[in-house]
Amino acid sequence: MEKILITGGRVIDPANQVDRQADILLADGQVAQIGPRLSASADRTFDATGKIVCPGLIDLHVHFREPGDEEEETIASGSAAAVAGGFTSVVCMPNTNPPIDEATGVEYIHRMGRQARKTFIYVMGALTKERSGQELAEIGLMHQAGAIGFTDDGSGVQNVAVMLRVMKYASMFDTVVAQHCQDNALVKNGVMNAGYNSTVLGLPGMDPLGEELMLWRDVQLVKKTGVRYHAQHISTAGAVEIIRQAKQDSLPVSCEVTPHHLLLTEDYVEDYDTCYKVNPPLRTAADVQALRDAVREGLVDALATDHAPHLQSEKELEFLAAPFGIAGIECALPLYIKALIEPGLTDWAGMLSMLTWRPAQVIGVDKGRIGPGDRADITVIDPGAEWVIDTDTFYSKSRNCPYHGWKVKGRVLATLVAGEIRYLSPEWTAEKQ
């Protein structure tokens, strides 16, 4: 296996509290050496002066649509998109067709991930059979097959008795129960945030209470069961409040936030652009502010894209009929920079924590750090590169991305997984011959 030397970069490894200029030598899929001006020989050497070298990014929430909707995305195309976005590990959601609700499904996703040989693929299994919220899925067998957590993502488990049973049962394994918090009775057929805009557009709204009530309910169940619980893509100020309280009470509760909930508000839905139809919906400016404040406060464990590709023909439907979702894993990093670093809510180390070791901790995997001997999952970033997001260049099969044309700052130059270069930006010609 080739040895790779990355010289002169600013190495940021938040888990080890490292932030300094250093060379880093990768050999046999591991970090072999790290330190200033290494005199090691290597097969390939890259000059990373002025760039950031950090642990490979981890995305806890992606939809690669396989099996079932391969015309929208495949594990191969999604994986290529992920490494282009700097992600060395992603977690696939189980709401495929059929859903991943038994061990063979978990194994299938893993196998397709290995074949794609781009990013590392993790899977969450369904909490209930067919994600119907009724009967327990084979959580234990899926856990043994390698599922790193469980969720019925796309909808929440509505019945509180079922949820209690699920959490109790899952507590015998070292795993995490994740939830897309949304009370269907309250949210019904909603397609956007319930508020002034939904009133003016005449669209059925999703009351923020629908998210908050389920999250509050689940936190009470955590108290009872002690299971690790992860709130997926929280979107409201009220949800932040509930997370804050849970953390104050030292409950094993974590949460994630998406780029769109940090950057966009319900005002973007104006004119019925289905690119902004997403679930949970875009909320108000006050909610966006609350989520950003939560980041500043350290309440947010993970930044997650909820990369949800869809066909153009489906997004061309009436707003009521179009599917939910934004595809954006390839441009996520500069969006996080725009939302968090540019307004000064956090610094690079703080932001990278939510993209590396903290999400790794949520799903209980030993990743997200680059000390000597650690797996060589590494992302190289040019923090100053200014560019324009162009969905036509996406590796993803879908184009339902509202950021097309946005001017952003910060770009992934290289993504290495287990010491192998899996993505190299055509912009980066820093290799020394």
Add this chain to the structure above:
Amino acid sequence: MKKNAFQWTRKHLIGLRDLSREELEFILDTAEGFEEISTRSIKKAPPLRGKVVVNMFFEDSTRTRNSFTLAAGRLSADVIEFTKKSSAVNKGETLVDTARNLEAMGVDIVVIRHSAGGAPALLSRSINACVVNAGDGYHEHPTQALLDVYTIRQVRGRLDGLKIGIVGDIAHSRVARSNIYAMTKLGAEVTLIGPPTLMPPRVRDLPVRVSSRLDDVLEELDVINMLRIQFERMGGNPFPSVREYSHFFALTVERMKRAKPDITVMHPGPMNRGVEIESEVADGPNSVILKQVANGLAIRMAVLFLVNQAAMQTDVKS
């Protein structure tokens, strides 16, 4: 010189929220000019000669569709009737594909009624033809609101300073939304009246007053617009029974005694007699309900004429 330096530039009429007072008044003034055509023995004028109008109705409607058909015909356009039952929509063709197919046949104006809010906006972005919203979900119903304010202007002379009540299911009413925009822009003061379960989220952010007690506000109203209770749209049961709703919110002969003697009574139709309005009131001297229907024709002629005018101008420019 009189009102002259005005140029109508919209080739689509999707809603009234973005229209200025000047634009609203221009439509009303234009409609006045069209009223005469309907009084002739030969009820026709040539401005849309050689133009094709398609009525795309994805939702049942007799009144509005007939009104548009007649309006287009009186302006000498050819009209294609397209309803969901006789189309490829059931076979899964998307709205945009359907419209593009029609456009390929040379359609100039698409009049669309759809159960999904935003369908006309979607169409207007996807095709070159003019798009006129004939009611979409509970977003807007611009021509209904235009004929409402036209009727009020005709009966009361102006809208400035008038106190207008809109009673009923505001949450699921496109008529209410378009009414609010048109009436307030023309200077009226609007009060929405109904149970809180029939009010949309953040209703107080609209330029209106809100009340759940008809009896408290009735006596100050100059105009009252009774919305149809749309059982099919509501879902759940936002009020316990028709009997209870009528008890608090129906316009009855008894209630009319407490209203101003010259109050103007309106209803967008079709009426549920005995539910939101009693027959004696609907057919009584204060009612302008049939006048509304008649005025709908002039308004729709004006709208079809104006969007086509704007389209001709932009086509020439581009």
Add this chain to the structure above:
Amino acid sequence: MKTLLNAEQIHATIEKLFNNIVANVSPESNLAVIGIRSRGEILANRLTRKLEERLGYKIPCGTLDITLYRDDLHAPRSGAQPTVRTTEIEFDVNDKFILLVDDVLHTGRSVRAAMDALTDLGRPRAVRLAVLVDRGERELPIRADYVGLRVEADANELVKVHLVEEDDVDQVIIEHADDV
């Protein structure tokens, strides 16, 4: 800008028109006057008053709005949009002897539109055209039966009629298109 007719001369011209018209009218002719909006409408009113005075009986008078019949309705415009206003003809035009009145006869297109509009209202026995000014430069085979003043104006000149009822002054002026 040059004044072709001042207030006094306008009165004299209308008088002349009136005399020519009245010579051809009898009580049996079933006369009605229709003015083309908006200056033609005013002239029609003035003529009707005089005719009624002289003949001693009521003569129906109406106004025709020709906006919807104009052949340049869809043509590109730089200025304001023609406002559609109502046609006000409260009598039956069938079998009437119609005197159509306009202020200026130029290309003939307004008169063509007016005749189309009139045809949509019914079938008059005959239509005669009276104009205050005929300035030439015709583009259609149309001529007036009664003309107050004939002017040979160039293509780039505009002849404008101002009437007290609309413009606070009675005058006919001619100006260069560039001056406007």
